[in-house]
Amino acid sequence: MPSLQKVIDAIDMIDKQHLDIRTITMGISLLDCASEDAGRCCEKIYDKICHKAENLVKTGESIEREFGIPIVNKRISVTPMALVAGSCQTEDYVPFALTMDKAAKACGVNFIGGFSALVQKGFTTGDEKLLRAIPQALAQTDIVCSSVNVGSTKAGINMDAVARMGKIIKETAHLTREQDGLGCAKLVVFCNAVEDNPFMAGAFHGVGEAECVVSVGVSGPGVVHHALQFCKGEKFDVVAETIKRTAFQITRMGQMVVAEAARRLDTEFGIVDLSLAPTPAIGDSVARILEEMGLAVCGTHGTTAALAMLNDAVKKGGVMASGHVGGLSGAFIPVSEDEGMIAAALDGTLTIDKLEAMTCVCSVGLDMIAVPGDTTADTISAIIADEAAIGMVNSKTTAVRIIPVEGKTVGDMVEMGGLLGSAPVMPVHSASSADFIARGGRIPAPLQSLKN
Amino acid sequence: MKAIVSIVGKDQVGIIANVCSELAACNINILEISQKIMDGFFTMMLVTDLSGCDKPLDEVSDRLQTCTEGKQLSVRIQREDMFDAMYKL
Numbered sequence: 001m002p003s004l005q006k007v008i009d010a011i012d013m014i015d016k017q018h019l020d021i022r023t024i025t026m027g028i029s030l031l032d033c034a035s036e037d038a039g040r041c042c043e044k045i046y047d048k049i050c051h052k053a054e055n056l057v058k059t060g061e062s063i064e065r066e067f068g069i070p071i072v073n074k075r076i077s078v079t080p081m082a083l084v085a086g087s088c089q090t091e092d093y094v095p096f097a098l099t100m101d102k103a104a105k106a107c108g109v110n111f112i113g114g115f116s117a118l119v120q121k122g123f124t125t126g127d128e129k130l131l132r133a134i135p136q137a138l139a140q141t142d143i144v145c146s147s148v149n150v151g152s153t154k155a156g157i158n159m160d161a162v163a164r165m166g167k168i169i170k171e172t173a174h175l176t177r178e179q180d181g182l183g184c185a186k187l188v189v190f191c192n193a194v195e196d197n198p199f200m201a202g203a204f205h206g207v208g209e210a211e212c213v214v215s216v217g218v219s220g221p222g223v224v225h226h227a228l229q230f231c232k233g234e235k236f237d238v239v240a241e242t243i244k245r246t247a248f249q250i251t252r253m254g255q256m257v258v259a260e261a262a263r264r265l266d267t268e269f270g271i272v273d274l275s276l277a278p279t280p281a282i283g284d285s286v287a288r289i290l291e292e293m294g295l296a297v298c299g300t301h302g303t304t305a306a307l308a309m310l311n312d313a314v315k316k317g318g319v320m321a322s323g324h325v326g327g328l329s330g331a332f333i334p335v336s337e338d339e340g341m342i343a344a345a346l347d348g349t350l351t352i353d354k355l356e357a358m359t360c361v362c363s364v365g366l367d368m369i370a371v372p373g374d375t376t377a378d379t380i381s382a383i384i385a386d387e388a389a390i391g392m393v394n395s396k397t398t399a400v401r402i403i404p405v406e407g408k409t410v411g412d413m414v415e416m417g418g419l420l421g422s423a424p425v426m427p428v429h430s431a432s433s434a435d436f437i438a439r440g441g442r443i444p445a446p447l448q449s450l451k452n
Numbered sequence: 453m454k455a456i457v458s459i460v461g462k463d464q465v466g467i468i469a470n471v472c473s474e475l476a477a478c479n480i481n482i483l484e485i486s487q488k489i490m491d492g493f494f495t496m497m498l499v500t501d502l503s504g505c506d507k508p509l510d511e512v513s514d515r516l517q518t519c520t521e522g523k524q525l526s527v528r529i530q531r532e533d534m535f536d537a538m539y540k541l
Contacts, residue, residue: 001484002456002497002532002535002536003486004488004496006539007456007497008490008495010535011458015526065513066510066530066531067531067534068528068529068530068534069534249539252537253534253537255537256533256534256537320541
């Protein structure tokens with residue numbers, strides 16, 4: 001039986017240090033919904049999502065109450081829509097996004113991911129149509145998330161897709177300009193996308209996955225930050241050990257919740273994603289963990305090393321605690337969703353260039369970054385290309401979720417609302433990358449030996 | 453199924469009596485009690501056995517909230533599994 005002190009410590013983690021299960025995500029295969037008739041395909045998609053996820057929210061809420069651990073988000077991910085809709089005789093894929101939106105709302109979840117295409121090596125006809133539909137799909141729906149995989153270590157980088165994504169992001173920002181380009185917050189461009197990511201906006205249900213699985217994403221930057229406050233002046237060995245121990249506890253909670261949810265929903269247990277996911281709330285920030293290690297402001301020299309150690313220690317602690325670890329698993333650094341990152345960006349210490357360096361050693365990439373509205377599509381494509389190159393060469397997932405906010409310039413604030421937070425508009429380099437992006441074609445896959 | 457009832461808040465007369473009566477009314481057996489004053493706050497943990505209780509955990513939780521209402525106390529009942537998961541390998 002746990003001691004009184006341990007019970008009180010666990011309750012403090014939840015009440016005061018923002019420990020929670022960030023998301024419980026049901027992945028649903030829609031491969032059997034394919035049909036030549038687009039209307040029939042939409043009907044099948046709607047019925048299948050509603051049938052499979054009917055009890056997801058209710059189950060999540062009852063686990064929350066019984067175990068006393070908040071489950072902040074309940075979400076759905078589906079098979080990349082370009083694959084499902086590929087057989088339909090239609091040019092317009094927006095209705096598929098509208099169907100996803102309607103089904104997700106009927107189930108009561110707060111996001112659905114999978115309006116996606118995997119184009120790392122080239123485009124199928126379905127991929128082409130899906131990419132064309134992304135701006136309108138994101139403008140016409142509320143909770144649909146979209147992602148496009150433009151590169152991988154095995155395939156290289158599809159630079160035609162990179163060029164297209166710059167334009168698509170600009171168009172999405174324009175269509176959702178009344179909400180400060182909110183559509184772009186629901187659009188991720190990946191390299192080495194994973195098939196079992198439970199976190200939005202990049203979640204989709206990969207083709208190698210089972211019919212229906214439940215996965216969770218844990219969170220707990222506040223808990224790690226709190227634990228490190230007792231390690232002031234200690235060597236990094238002690239810091240790493242403390243993070244591992246804390247990550248273990250956080251992950252065990254996630255493991256217990258996902259196993260219970262899978263049992264109650266009669267679905268397969270997917271994975272636990274070990275990511276440290278921040279929120280805009282005070283005391284729930286990854287940046288503040290890095291600062292607790294001895295950096296005056298996140299983004300200054302030493303930040304990359306601090307983040308590398310944090311990311312590695314979280315994985316080491318978490319792997320031991322869960323039967324199946326997967327997803328993105330690492331520390332997230334979304335600027336607008338992290339109170340400490342916002343402060344560091346406002347201070348001018350945290351720049352896009354430093355964030356890019358940080359993405360070499362942590363989970364995902366340039367995330368939730370607002371840039372001036374006059375940033376060109378070519379520049380956005382070049383930012384995507386840089387990030388994809390980091391992922392491709394280092395055999396890791398990288399991503400870009402960037403918001404060119406129309407009418408705003410460096411120093412202005414952008415309010416996304418809720419968990420998406422707020423972000424200062426950050427400067428980008430003004431020198432052109434247009435001729436580089438105009439080349440198109442593919443950057444060949446990198447050599448995976450002769451590593452020195 | 454076992455559950456942990458935890459109570460933290462302002463020390464006052466009758467906290468244990470109140471909570472235990474409510475648990476008895478739900479036919480919940482108390483297996484272990486530990487209590488002390490931590491940082492000036494009344495802090496108590498009860499390990500309980502719910503096998504004789506025919507009410508859902510939600511309802512028990514609501515009843516515990518009601519019986520301590522307005523007394524500056526935080527009361528919760530959680531399945532023991534959660535604490536086991538966090539502290540046991």
